[in-house]
Amino acid sequence: MGVPASWIVAFLVSFGAYAILSDRQTTPPPTLMQPAQVVIAMVCVAPLSQLDGATVVGYIVPTVLALVVTLAVCAAAAFLLYRSGAASAVSSLLATLAGGASGMTVLAAELKEDVRFVVLTQYLRMSLVVLTLPVFVHFFAGGGDEFGGGTSADGDAPAWWDPGLHPALGALVIWAAVWVTVRLTRRVVTLPVPYLLLAMLLTWVAGLAGVPDQWLRPEGLVLVLAYAVIGVQAGGTLTVSALRQFSHSLPLILSAVAAMILGAILAAVLIAYSSGIPLIDAYLATVPGGIYAVLAFAHDAGSEPIVTVVQVMRTLAMLVIGAYLPTVIGWWGRRRHT
Incomplete structure (x- = not known):
């Protein structure tokens, strides 16, 4: 069917159907998710290690624009949920902030908010976003076989069942070194989603240090298995029981998710028009959620590095905003009563 990251879509659909039909949630254990x-x-x-200074400067405006539009749409969706009585102001914002569903769930627990509501909304958003990715990728690419600003990654990569021996071994060594380093340092270097952000930092440093590029890009069965795990995470979380529990809020939640996707499309059109970035890359850069799946799509579609830059910056921004939500809302409440 010509769908990038098709392994993610296949496992998302399969395990999503299983979760709904059996009413059983399937969540990959950390021993699979982290690698x-x-x-x-x-x-x-x-x-990213191959970018020059001029390219990085050119990414500033699209990144800021994507952050502003995403935050505005998330705030509007949260206000809709809050005013309808679906959840508190903090829970509504945590449920709609598009950046790291697992991080927002942790924040909801730490802040003693409605964790179930946050989990349902976040993972419903993530599932719908990932499930609609193939449609929007095909549509924004003009229905052609080539995606983004470059050549489709699948065209240059070896078959998943027969990767080159030396590149595969080199990538396996680098992957193991990155994974072990993250495990040893994640408690010292307190970053959100460390297995994404720290791994990105270490890979970027390795590229600057001269490690061969093909060693930094795992291919073959390793990549397929990673895609499969991400697909299970995106599809296996929604059960009939969870949907039934919040059935009264479900139309509002779906409306909020739809508004966020439309906001991402608007931001993508503005970015593509103002910066000359291909529309498909602009959409993948601004799509609200499912960062692992989106980055996988971007890799398979041969997209420009702008996708990674904007997605990572948005995730960081949303996690920081989420952490300071109670302080901001408390300050606003005191100001209104003075």
Whole structure:
């Protein structure tokens, strides 16, 4: 069917159907998720080490524009949920901030907010975003076989069942080194989603240090397995029981998710028009959620590094905003009563 990251879509659909039909949630254990996150981080950050200063400066305006539009749409969706009585102001914002569903879930628990509501909204958003990615990728690419600003990654990569021996071994060594380093340092270097952000930082440093590019891009069965794990995470979280529990809020939640996707399309059109970035790359850079799946799509579609830059910056910004939400809302409430 010519769908980039087709392994993600296949496992998302399969395990999504299983979760709904059996009413059983399927969540990959950390022992699978963490290595898969490192693989996705490596294949998507490797091109960043080849960027020059002028290209990086050219990414500033699209990044700021994407952040502003995303935050505005998320705030509007949260206001809709809050005013309808679906959840508190903080829970509504945590449920709609498009940046790291797992991080927002942790924040909801730490802030003693409605964790179930946040989990349902975040993972419903992520599932719908990832499930609609093939449609928008095909549409924004003009229905052609080539995606983004470059050549489709699948065209240059070896078959997944027969990767080159030396590149595969080199990538396996680098992956193991990155994974072990992240595990040893994640408690010292307190970053959100460390298996994504720290792995990206280490891969970028390795590229600058002269490690061969093909060693920084895991291919073959390793990449397929990582895609499969991300697909299970995106599709296996939604059950009939969870949807039934919030059935009264479900139309509002779906409306909020639809508004966020439309906001991403608007931001993509503005970025493509103002910067000359291909529309498909602009959409992948601004799509609200499912960062691992989006980065995998960008890698398979041969997209420009702008996708990785904007997605990572948005995730960081949203996690920081989420952490300071109670302080901001408390300050606003005191100001209104004075």
